[in-house]
Amino acid sequence: MLAPGGEVETRDAWSDLALESLRLYPDFVAELESASGILIDYRRSGAVDVAFDEGEWQSLRRRAEAQRPLGIPSICLSAADVLTRIPLFNREIAGALFYPEDAIVDPRDIMRALRTACCVRGVEIREGFRTRRIDGHGDSVEVEGECLTLHASVAVLAAGAWSSQIQVSVNGAHESRPQSFPVRGHLVGYQLEAGSLGPILRSGRTYVLQRSGGFTIAGTSSENVGFDRNLDERVIRDITARAGDLLPYLSQRSYTTAWNGFRPGIDAPAPEMRRLDGNNIWLAYGHYRNGILLAPVTANLISRQILSSSQHVGPHQN
Ligand SMILES: Cc1cc2nc3c(=O)[nH]c(=O)nc-3n(C[C@H](O)[C@H](O)[C@H](O)COP(=O)(O)OP(=O)(O)OC[C@H]3O[C@@H](n4cnc5c(N)ncnc54)[C@H](O)[C@@H]3O)c2cc1C
Known part of the structure; x- marks a missing residue:
C-alpha cells in the first residue's frame, strides 16, 4: 500500500516524507518502466476506511479533520456508496471514508524493474555478499565482507532491519547510531x-x-x-x-x-537518511511500515546528497 491516508495523523518527519514520496510515485514508476521495459502494477486505487460503530466513526472523522490541513483529502461515503465502489462489501456500517490518493504497487515489480534498470546502466549487483563492517577514511570507504573487502568512494548502508548488525567506523572510531x-x-x-x-x-x-x-x-x-x-x-x-x-x-x-x-x-523518530559526518558513508534504513512508499524520496535524497558531495570521487569504484 502507498497509503498515507491510513497511516498519517499528525505532521512530523514521517508524514512529510510519506506525502512527498506519494507525489513522486507516478514519475518514479514511469521512469522505471521506461528504463527497464518492465510493466509495474501501480494503481491509484484509493482506499475505503470503514467504521462499524459510532465510536470508530467518530475517530475516523477526527482523523480526517486532522489530515485535511496536511494535504490528505478524504470524503464521507454512505453504505450504498461503499457498495458501489466495492460490490463484494455487503456489511452494515456506521460510516466510511474514501481516500482518493492512496495507491497500490506490487513491490516485486518495482524490484525487478530496479534490478533491470540498474544492470542496463552498468551496475554490478553482488548477491550473497554479507557485509560485516564499513570503515570510512576521509574520501574512501572499505566494505568488509566475509571473504572479500571492497574499496569504494561511497557506501550506503541500507540493510533494513539488519542494519545494526553491520559495524560502522569513521577514521577507526566506532560510530554510534540508532538501532534497527x-x-x-x-x-x-x-x-x-x-x-x-x-x-x-x-x-x-x-x-x-x-x-x-x-x-x-x-x-x-x-x-x-x-x-x-x-x-x-x-x-x-x-x-x-x-x-x-x-x-x-x-x-x-x-x-x-x-x-x-x-x-x-528503528530506535529513532524517523528513518536514518543522512551522511555520517566527515566521510563518505550514508545511512538509509529504519523505514519501518513504509519502506515501499518511501523508496522514491529516499532514493532522491540520498542520491542528490552523494552527487552534490564535494568529497565524491569518481564512478570507477565498487
Ligand atoms: C507484512 C508487511 C507489510 C508491509 N506493508 C507495507 C506497505 O503496505 N507499504 C510500505 O510502504 N511498506 C510496507 N512494509 C514495509 C516495507 O516492506 C519495508 O519498510 C521495506 O521493505 C524496507 O526496505 P529496506 O530496503 O530498507 O529493507 P529490506 O527490504 O529488509 O532490505 C534489506 C536488504 O539488506 C540485505 N542485508 C541484510 N544484512 C546484510 C548484510 N550484512 N550484508 C549485505 N546485505 C544485507 C537483506 O538481505 C535485504 O535484501 C511492510 C512490511 C511487512 C513485513
Missing part, C-alpha cells in the same frame, strides 16, 4: 477474480487489497520475535478471521498462500 530491529508481519493471499475489489479496504489494523491480476492480500500482524522466519499458524488464523470479518466474502474462500517479512523498526 525487526518487527515481523504476516500477510495472507487469496486468488480472486481480477477487478473484484477496486480500492483498498481497511478497518482498524486489518486491510484487504487486490493486485491487477486478482491476487488479493489481507494483513497484517505486528510481532516482536526477532528474526524468526517461521510462519505462525495462529497469526495466520487471526488475519484470515479478521479479513473474513471485514469482507465476509473472504470467509468463503481459502487462502492460497501466507508469508511474513521483517519491517525495519
Whole structure:
C-alpha cells in the first residue's frame, strides 16, 4: 500500500516524507518502466476506511479533520456508496471514508524493474555478499565482507532491519547510531477474480487489497520475535478471521498462500537518511511500515546528497 491516508495523523518527519514520496510515485514508476521495459502494477486505487460503530466513526472523522490541513483529502461515503465502489462489501456500517490518493504497487515489480534498470546502466549487483563492517577514511570507504573487502568512494548502508548488525567506523572510531530491529508481519493471499475489489479496504489494523491480476492480500500482524522466519499458524488464523470479518466474502474462500517479512523498526523518530559526518558513508534504513512508499524520496535524497558531495570521487569504484 502507498497509503498515507491510513497511516498519517499528525505532521512530523514521517508524514512529510510519506506525502512527498506519494507525489513522486507516478514519475518514479514511469521512469522505471521506461528504463527497464518492465510493466509495474501501480494503481491509484484509493482506499475505503470503514467504521462499524459510532465510536470508530467518530475517530475516523477526527482523523480526517486532522489530515485535511496536511494535504490528505478524504470524503464521507454512505453504505450504498461503499457498495458501489466495492460490490463484494455487503456489511452494515456506521460510516466510511474514501481516500482518493492512496495507491497500490506490487513491490516485486518495482524490484525487478530496479534490478533491470540498474544492470542496463552498468551496475554490478553482488548477491550473497554479507557485509560485516564499513570503515570510512576521509574520501574512501572499505566494505568488509566475509571473504572479500571492497574499496569504494561511497557506501550506503541500507540493510533494513539488519542494519545494526553491520559495524560502522569513521577514521577507526566506532560510530554510534540508532538501532534497527525487526518487527515481523504476516500477510495472507487469496486468488480472486481480477477487478473484484477496486480500492483498498481497511478497518482498524486489518486491510484487504487486490493486485491487477486478482491476487488479493489481507494483513497484517505486528510481532516482536526477532528474526524468526517461521510462519505462525495462529497469526495466520487471526488475519484470515479478521479479513473474513471485514469482507465476509473472504470467509468463503481459502487462502492460497501466507508469508511474513521483517519491517525495519528503528530506535529513532524517523528513518536514518543522512551522511555520517566527515566521510563518505550514508545511512538509509529504519523505514519501518513504509519502506515501499518511501523508496522514491529516499532514493532522491540520498542520491542528490552523494552527487552534490564535494568529497565524491569518481564512478570507477565498487
Ligand atoms: C507484512 C508487511 C507489510 C508491509 N506493508 C507495507 C506497505 O503496505 N507499504 C510500505 O510502504 N511498506 C510496507 N512494509 C514495509 C516495507 O516492506 C519495508 O519498510 C521495506 O521493505 C524496507 O526496505 P529496506 O530496503 O530498507 O529493507 P529490506 O527490504 O529488509 O532490505 C534489506 C536488504 O539488506 C540485505 N542485508 C541484510 N544484512 C546484510 C548484510 N550484512 N550484508 C549485505 N546485505 C544485507 C537483506 O538481505 C535485504 O535484501 C511492510 C512490511 C511487512 C513485513
